[in-house]
Amino acid sequence: xxxxxxxxxxxxxxxxxxxxxxxxxxxxxxxxxxxxxxxxxxxxxxxxxxxxxxxxxxxxxxxxxxxxxxxxxxxxxxxxxxxxxxxxxxxxxxxxxxxxxxxxxxxxxxxxxxxxxxxxxxxxxxxxxxxxxxxxxxxxxxxxxxxxxxxxxxxxxxxxxxxxxxxxxxxxxxxxxxxxxxxxxxxxxxxxxxxxxxxxxxxxxxxxxxxxxxxxxxxxxxxxxxxxxxxxxxxxxxxxxxxxxxxxxxxxxxxxxxxxxxxxxxxxxxxxxxxxxxxxxxxxxxxxxxxxxxxxxxxxxxxxxxxxxxxxxxxxx
Amino acid sequence: xxxxxxxxxxxxxxxxxxxxxxxxxxxxxxxxxxxxxxxxxxxxxxxxxxxxxxxxxxxxxxxxxxxxxxxxxxxxxxxxxxxxxxxxxxxxxxxxxxxxxxxxxxxxxxxxxxxxxxxxxxxxxxxxxxxxxxxxxxxxxxxxxxxxxxxxxxxxxxxxxxxxxxxxxxxxxxxxxxxxxxxxxxxxxxxxxxxxxxxxxxxxxxxxxxxxxxxxxxxxxxxxxxxxxxxxxxxxxxxxxxxxxxxxxxxxxxxxxxxxxxxxxxxxxxxxxxxxxxxxxxxxxxxxxxxxxxxxxxxxxxxxxxxxxxx
Numbered sequence: 001x002x003x004x005x006x007x008x009x010x011x012x013x014x015x016x017x018x019x020x021x022x023x024x025x026x027x028x029x030x031x032x033x034x035x036x037x038x039x040x041x042x043x044x045x046x047x048x049x050x051x052x053x054x055x056x057x058x059x060x061x062x063x064x065x066x067x068x069x070x071x072x073x074x075x076x077x078x079x080x081x082x083x084x085x086x087x088x089x090x091x092x093x094x095x096x097x098x099x100x101x102x103x104x105x106x107x108x109x110x111x112x113x114x115x116x117x118x119x120x121x122x123x124x125x126x127x128x129x130x131x132x133x134x135x136x137x138x139x140x141x142x143x144x145x146x147x148x149x150x151x152x153x154x155x156x157x158x159x160x161x162x163x164x165x166x167x168x169x170x171x172x173x174x175x176x177x178x179x180x181x182x183x184x185x186x187x188x189x190x191x192x193x194x195x196x197x198x199x200x201x202x203x204x205x206x207x208x209x210x211x212x213x214x215x216x217x218x219x220x221x222x223x224x225x226x227x228x229x230x231x232x233x234x235x236x237x238x239x240x241x242x243x244x245x246x247x248x249x250x251x252x253x254x255x256x257x258x259x260x261x262x263x264x265x266x267x268x269x270x271x272x273x274x275x276x277x278x279x280x281x282x283x284x285x286x287x288x289x290x291x292x293x294x295x296x297x298x299x300x301x302x303x304x305x306x307x308x309x310x311x312x313x314x315x316x317x
Numbered sequence: 318x319x320x321x322x323x324x325x326x327x328x329x330x331x332x333x334x335x336x337x338x339x340x341x342x343x344x345x346x347x348x349x350x351x352x353x354x355x356x357x358x359x360x361x362x363x364x365x366x367x368x369x370x371x372x373x374x375x376x377x378x379x380x381x382x383x384x385x386x387x388x389x390x391x392x393x394x395x396x397x398x399x400x401x402x403x404x405x406x407x408x409x410x411x412x413x414x415x416x417x418x419x420x421x422x423x424x425x426x427x428x429x430x431x432x433x434x435x436x437x438x439x440x441x442x443x444x445x446x447x448x449x450x451x452x453x454x455x456x457x458x459x460x461x462x463x464x465x466x467x468x469x470x471x472x473x474x475x476x477x478x479x480x481x482x483x484x485x486x487x488x489x490x491x492x493x494x495x496x497x498x499x500x501x502x503x504x505x506x507x508x509x510x511x512x513x514x515x516x517x518x519x520x521x522x523x524x525x526x527x528x529x530x531x532x533x534x535x536x537x538x539x540x541x542x543x544x545x546x547x548x549x550x551x552x553x554x555x556x557x558x559x560x561x562x563x564x565x566x567x568x569x570x571x572x573x574x575x576x577x578x579x580x581x582x583x584x585x586x587x588x589x590x591x592x593x594x595x596x597x598x599x600x601x602x603x604x605x606x607x608x609x610x611x612x613x614x615x616x617x618x619x620x621x622x623x624x625x626x627x628x
Contacts, residue, residue, distance in 0.1 A: 018466030030482050143607035145561040148600050151585055159588055251471035258473055259562060277477045293469045
């Protein structure tokens, strides 16, 4: 077991190194040297400022040297300095990340807690009206472009009825955002529904698999009540694969988060990344990409390890 | 040619036996991988409904313009933002284009991109996955770590990055979308190849002198066809969705091109004016198309008993 975890950790480190290589090379191949400096400095650029910019960001060195120094700085927790925002990438991420944890995190948790009971009820009442309705709803949610769902909610709850504001809170600090809960309702709801559509399918099919087991029939044959069987046997066993699948769906959750941030103008990492891409602010793009790569790899790692811990039948040599 | 009961065939034989089908004592008349897919298909109503829906949408998009003539090239500023009427069944947009006609043209690019991406991505993924699975060992480890690395970066971030560098054209969009969509296919196919490689019939081919290309092309790929087809179907749906999302984020095909995603995001600008006909038709078309392909994928997966999880 410990050997398995160590092996998985080593693999994760290799993958993370790969993530830094690919994203660094991609973002440095596109634009570098004078053209990049010209694009960043703008119409007031002159040979002296261009030269200064190139020296300041070390763009005069060959790519491998730049990667090595980037990696060295990264290992010291330094992600570089923005071309545009006069801020270190670290401080940008430190300012934006809590807001994302709030938005994406709360939607994630809500979705899990909605998907588990509904998905399990669907499995227990398989092929009845409730199952068909819930499957239909998650199918449509799943088949909608993520922003369209937010648009529908805005159209229904803001434009026509004025119940909720169509824009996310615009405060720059997390405290300011929390103090405006009305603005958070629509973005969090949108993201919750998108994630719910993804998760409820996992819960339903996993519960169906569990229900087909002999020990469920045994438990029922013993005369245990349905509630007891569901709670003690079905719930626990069907959550094992669900944990893994949810851990693996991390990139999808982050992707939906980016789109929702853009749609509701929520000032988080996704929107920052989007704006950085528009402004050729490669250090910020690179920093956020690597952060998300780390989050994904750690998510997968936790999913795998939790699978080994939760299910005593799983043995890794 | 291949051994009596490959996993796909065995799996298909089980539902064929359980479903009440009086004619047909033998297990489903297996004639080959494709006829297997076909049989599995015909048994599944959801998949059939999906196919029917796709056929209808394709007819609407490609034959529709021959029946219902509209001008989607020249703006008509005397007829902007008109509500649905006899002349324009679904109204007009901000530039006076007829929305019904525009839906047809927009659907063409959605279907073209979706199918082309699924084809390319499946092709790359199958070749990559079978080679990694067949060769195994160090090469497999390196090849799959590369897949892990690219999968660790959510594709939308790469898309946004790439879209700021390239000016989108239809071909380029297809290439970029495919180059980032083959990873799941590669993983699934590699797992199949790993499972098939030690089987007796593969050993037998090797014993009689069959080389790697023959084993991969004639045995590993045909025996993984269920997984490949199911996954390709989901990829069409995903590509149509990603295309719509990218368009919404501003990385759209330049003007003469029409996309459903573009119609939807253009219509969004008029949400407050109550021009509902500019928003909902395109949305309904996207959802219908994606639902149809997902129906086919789900139906095929159930029939072929393919075990795969969507990301």
